[in-house]
Amino acid sequence: MKCPICRKEVKLTDPFMPFCSERCKLIDLGNWASEKYVISTPIRQGETEEDDSESGTES
Amino acid sequence: MSTAGAYDSSSIKVLEGLEAVRKRPAMYIGSTGEAGLHHLVYEVVDNSVDEALAGYCTEINVIIHIDDSLTVIDNGRGIPVDIKEEFGVSAAEVVMTKLHAGGKFDSNTYKVSGGLHGVGVSCVNALSETFQLEIWRDGYTYEQEYSRGVPKGPLTQTGKAGRKRGTKITFKPDTTIMEASKFNFDTLSQRLRELAFLNKGLKITLTDEREEPVKSHEFFYSGGIAEFIKHLNRGKTVLHEKPIYFEGERELPNGGILTMEIALQYNDSYSETVFSFANNINTVDGGSHLSGFRSALTRTINYCGQQAGLFKDVKENLTGDDVREGLTAVVSVKLPQPQFEGQTKGKLNSDIGGFVMQFVNDRLSEYFDKNPAVMKRIVTKAIEAARAREAARKARDLTRRKGALDSGGLPGKLADCQEKDPERCELFLVEGESAGGTAKSGRDRRYQAILPLKGKILNVEKARYDKMLSHEEIRSMITAIGTGIGKDDFDISKLRYHKIIVMTDADVDGSHIRTLLLTFFFRHMQELITRGHVFVAQPPLYRIKKGRSEKYIKDDKEFTREILRRATENLKVEANAAPGMEAIKLEGGELRSFLMALDEMDQLSRKVERRLRDSRVVEVISNPALLIDSKAEFAEEANLKPVFDELKRLGFNPEMRRDEEHSVWSVVYRDSTNAERFIGIELAAQPEYKRLRTLAKQTAKHNVAPFAVVKDSSRQVQATWRELLSYVKSEGMRDCQVQRYKGLGEMNADQLWETTMNAEKRTLLRVRLEDLVECEEIFSTLMGEDVESRRKFIEDNALDVRNLDV
Numbered sequence: 001m002k003c004p005i006c007r008k009e010v011k012l013t014d015p016f017m018p019f020c021s022e023r024c025k026l027i028d029l030g031n032w033a034s035e036k037y038v039i040s041t042p043i044r045q046g047e048t049e050e051d052d053s054e055s056g057t058e059s
Numbered sequence: 060m061s062t063a064g065a066y067d068s069s070s071i072k073v074l075e076g077l078e079a080v081r082k083r084p085a086m087y088i089g090s091t092g093e094a095g096l097h098h099l100v101y102e103v104v105d106n107s108v109d110e111a112l113a114g115y116c117t118e119i120n121v122i123i124h125i126d127d128s129l130t131v132i133d134n135g136r137g138i139p140v141d142i143k144e145e146f147g148v149s150a151a152e153v154v155m156t157k158l159h160a161g162g163k164f165d166s167n168t169y170k171v172s173g174g175l176h177g178v179g180v181s182c183v184n185a186l187s188e189t190f191q192l193e194i195w196r197d198g199y200t201y202e203q204e205y206s207r208g209v210p211k212g213p214l215t216q217t218g219k220a221g222r223k224r225g226t227k228i229t230f231k232p233d234t235t236i237m238e239a240s241k242f243n244f245d246t247l248s249q250r251l252r253e254l255a256f257l258n259k260g261l262k263i264t265l266t267d268e269r270e271e272p273v274k275s276h277e278f279f280y281s282g283g284i285a286e287f288i289k290h291l292n293r294g295k296t297v298l299h300e301k302p303i304y305f306e307g308e309r310e311l312p313n314g315g316i317l318t319m320e321i322a323l324q325y326n327d328s329y330s331e332t333v334f335s336f337a338n339n340i341n342t343v344d345g346g347s348h349l350s351g352f353r354s355a356l357t358r359t360i361n362y363c364g365q366q367a368g369l370f371k372d373v374k375e376n377l378t379g380d381d382v383r384e385g386l387t388a389v390v391s392v393k394l395p396q397p398q399f400e401g402q403t404k405g406k407l408n409s410d411i412g413g414f415v416m417q418f419v420n421d422r423l424s425e426y427f428d429k430n431p432a433v434m435k436r437i438v439t440k441a442i443e444a445a446r447a448r449e450a451a452r453k454a455r456d457l458t459r460r461k462g463a464l465d466s467g468g469l470p471g472k473l474a475d476c477q478e479k480d481p482e483r484c485e486l487f488l489v490e491g492e493s494a495g496g497t498a499k500s501g502r503d504r505r506y507q508a509i510l511p512l513k514g515k516i517l518n519v520e521k522a523r524y525d526k527m528l529s530h531e532e533i534r535s536m537i538t539a540i541g542t543g544i545g546k547d548d549f550d551i552s553k554l555r556y557h558k559i560i561v562m563t564d565a566d567v568d569g570s571h572i573r574t575l576l577l578t579f580f581f582r583h584m585q586e587l588i589t590r591g592h593v594f595v596a597q598p599p600l601y602r603i604k605k606g607r608s609e610k611y612i613k614d615d616k617e618f619t620r621e622i623l624r625r626a627t628e629n630l631k632v633e634a635n636a637a638p639g640m641e642a643i644k645l646e647g648g649e650l651r652s653f654l655m656a657l658d659e660m661d662q663l664s665r666k667v668e669r670r671l672r673d674s675r676v677v678e679v680i681s682n683p684a685l686l687i688d689s690k691a692e693f694a695e696e697a698n699l700k701p702v703f704d705e706l707k708r709l710g711f712n713p714e715m716r717r718d719e720e721h722s723v724w725s726v727v728y729r730d731s732t733n734a735e736r737f738i739g740i741e742l743a744a745q746p747e748y749k750r751l752r753t754l755a756k757q758t759a760k761h762n763v764a765p766f767a768v769v770k771d772s773s774r775q776v777q778a779t780w781r782e783l784l785s786y787v788k789s790e791g792m793r794d795c796q797v798q799r800y801k802g803l804g805e806m807n808a809d810q811l812w813e814t815t816m817n818a819e820k821r822t823l824l825r826v827r828l829e830d831l832v833e834c835e836e837i838f839s840t841l842m843g844e845d846v847e848s849r850r851k852f853i854e855d856n857a858l859d860v861r862n863l864d865v
Contacts, residue, residue: 001832001835001836004582018581018832019582021329022546023329023447025583026450027447028583029545029582029583030447030449030450030451030453032457032528032579033450033453033456033457034453034530035528035529037528037575038526038527039527039574039575039838
């Protein structure tokens with residue numbers, strides 16, 4: 001797994017997992033606090049796919 | 060002391076001085092332990108280093124003997140041997156017996172003196188059981204011996220030295236005073252190495268004759284403190300290969316010369332390693348030279364970064380702390396009569412800060428001008444440090460700033476429960492205000508609390524859903540949970556609810572909010588997960604109502620199973636039902652498995668169709684009799700012939716094509732957009748293709764059209780398996796009202812309670828750490844720019860969490 005901030009390789013057993021260090025963990029918390037994390041979905045593409053599978057299962 | 064008198068009287072005075080050293084040794088050399096013992100060596104070596112500073116000595120040899128006596132030899136000018144009339148003895152003897160004599164008894168001898176501890180070599184003499192002095196000067200050898208500071212005789216010329224010059228002192232510390240008597244090789248190594256770094260070009264050797272074989276180190280650094288920096292940074296990843304190094308001189312107002320030497324190099328750590336020296340003395344508490352260096356560093360990095368336009372998204376200037384992250388530096392100054400402060404003399408007080416600052420400003424800017432790439436790396440690192448500082452401030456805001464809290468310090472939006480024992484309490488994190496409202500009326504307020512979260516939507520005009528958790532929402536959540544957050548504040552014992560249940564819609568938006576929440580817990584409240592406090596609620600996706608009975612169904616697969624179960628309760632199916640044929644009769648469990656397999660085939664066909672772009676072609680390759688699964692089968696042209704013929708019959712203009720690279724065949728045709736499509740090994744490797752083929756073979760025995768559906772006395776014939784499936788499903792839904800929930804908000808309070816919140820009936824999924832390791836990757840994918848992998852995630856976004864009944 002990679003540290004979400006600096007992309008260094010992190011092992012499951014590392015103390016700050018998934019972060020490489022306390023520093024990166026803190027920066028990440030700051031990112032949450034300043035609303036930097038957004039999940040985006042393209043509306044059209046996403047919705048057509050979704051509609052397809054819905055009609056498929058309902059018929 | 061101006062007692063110009065007889066040899067005896069003056070020597071008695073001197074002896075009185077040394078007697079004081081023997082009475083209170085700690086006052087002069089710090090202690091009689093390990094530190095004091097080594098201090099004796101440094102006093103002797105400093106005399107030799109002073110000769111080096113004056114430019115007369117290039118080599119110092121230190122030898123530890125087997126009886127723990129120690130010799131220091133230098134190739135300096137040799138201590139003066141002429142008789143000092145003032146004292147009536149040789150100058151050398153004055154140095155050896157008079158406190159504070161050292162190099163200072165003649166101010167012209169040394170412009171700059173280490174004068175490390177200011178007590179001089181006489182202390183060493185006073186505290187030594189035996190002390191031998193040998194001087195090579197002006198072609199002659201002179202010798203003198205002492206015991207506990209008392210000369211055994213005057214300094215005597217004992218032979219010829221030729222061109223050899225220098226001083227040799229051998230002493231054995233007096234064990235009746237010194238508690239420690241064993242010299243430590245590593246301790247001496249460290250200081251001698253430091254001296255060699257600080258005095259470039261000076262060679263210092265250390266030999267330990269107590270070891271077998273004799274152990275020896277040589278310290279010689281032509282690069283001076285620049286090499287010191289390399290030594291300090293060994294094993295670390297540095298930002299620039301070569302240390303930055305400058306040296307220079309300035310004339311002081313009092314006429315003396317200030318020599319400045321600065322070396323620095325950045326590594327990728329976050330800590331600062333800075334050593335400062337004044338006249339070779341390690342000024343552990345810094346002082347004017349260090350503060351001059353620091354202000355110049357901060358100023359120059361800010362100035363050069365601004366000039367280069369690197370501060371576009373940085374609001375304020377970089378602070379001293381920012382520019383010192385990862386810094387390794389050595390500041391060494393040499394000046395006449397340095398002023399120190401404090402008991403340990405660890406701080407330089409001389410007023411030279413301005414000179415050092417000016418010097419570093421000039422030379423560092425010049426260096427940055429010539430090495431813009433190095434400058435950029437250093438500035439970038441400092442900007443990162445500034446960001447981390449800013450991040451830390453914002454992170455603190457999450458818990459420390461007062462916001463919309465009620466009188467009990469809890470978020471206003473939280474509908475808390477009555478129970479106070481955390482073990483019995485549950486917190487539902489509910490997506491959306493309206494669902495939150497429903498959950499509030501539906502809950503058991505005795506032990507269930509509700510916190511509605513909105514999940515801010517941004518950027519709608521850009522034709523995207525951008526989902527995020529607002530600062531305020533994260534704050535409310537942390538406050539409601541009670542544990543606090545961050546290194547110093549997280550305290551699991553303050554957890555207010557032992558079950559934290561994420562309850563979101565069963566759609567893409569819901570899964571995004573869920574992913575955000577779980578990612579946040581994983582990254583910053585991991586203990587909640589490892590202790591098993593985090594759950595995902597399972598709201599139903601369907602409601603099937605028939606008469607007065609209602610049934611809630613959690614997903615599509617279960618829905619199909621339920622519909623088919625209802626249908627097959629009172630109907631039977633005959634396959635191969637054409638008149639005159641021997642029909643295959645199916646009913647009960649066997650019929651249900653057959654229909655479930657057909658339903659799965661139906662869904663897989665759609666997925667395969669996305670690749671083949673024509674349902675008729677999917678029908679062709681679904682024929683279980685064909686040999687089109689393994690690579691070996693594609694190697695035989697004859698195996699693909701039936702596919703070719705069938706496509707031709709359907710009006711495609713197919714082509715058999717040889718793939719020489721893999722020695723296989725494929726059938727190529729053109730879809731409705733005239734694009735080439737392949738039936739070959741690449742298609743055969745797709746999981747949906749493989750599964751479809753497997754199911755086709757499994758169902759082959761029963762999948763023989765036409766089919767007859769027999770119910771009571773009626774008999775309906777269906778021409779294809781798809782028609783059969785669709786007919787049976789509609790039979791299953793006969794007289795039923797089916798509702799598919801698009802969101803939690805579509806349920807009323809009672810329904811939500813019944814299906815999702817009631818601990819007696821609900822199913823919760825406990826979130827495990829392993830699941831979130833995966834979630835972490837998903838989150839990175841969703842955050843990323845790779846649209847294709849994002850789409851793929853949305854297609855199979857079900858977070859794979861273990862089923863757990865609570």
